[in-house]
Amino acid sequence: MFFAPAIRTSRFVPRTYDRSFERFVNDAFSTATARQALNVEQDEKTWTLTLDVPGLSREDLTVGIEGAVVRIESKADAKRQFKAAYELPQDIDVAASEAKLENGVLTLKLGKRVPVSNAAQLAIN
Template structure:
């Protein structure tokens, strides 16, 4: 007994070319987040702790001063990057389960260790009770 594979047209296995070519937003996101593989370095070591009211993030950035670092908070994403004139390049991002309250957050740099205390923005319930008649 012999079995043969069913031949199907190749077009049934391919995505349309427009989906493959026209995805510039994804390309930009991956470039910003991961960097190019040729120039990629190991990510700086970091430790994240989840406390009741805040997240604590510690990251090693030896040789950098506070003026050479940029810290950005956008919703639930925290980005740390070194400026162009810094002695070394650092670029990292973290996504947290809850949004970060920038007003309740702080940053400290001591002996090459960046410590971020990131306040949690606890979502308020907007449920309105409805009485039954």
């Protein structure tokens, strides 16, 4: 068997190759199944996010909404750790939103906030 040491300089191995390899390894060994188990549907008034979170109970999860960002986290003492954040294209109406957990499937119905127009009409004299 012939062994040739690899010389790693910017001239021979571009940094994009290193970053691509890091992303590949991180995605392969991280909790990629949690990111792949998301289903998003929308209609005129709501978004519906369906997320698989097996092994977690209602008491183990917290759902936070800030503007257009939804953060879902498990508590520190939960059996299984889960952490995700999703940004939606429009602000979320918290009063019109609800969360439901059944058989390891978290369903979030998030109301769309209607943008308030500050336009005013001027009378022409």
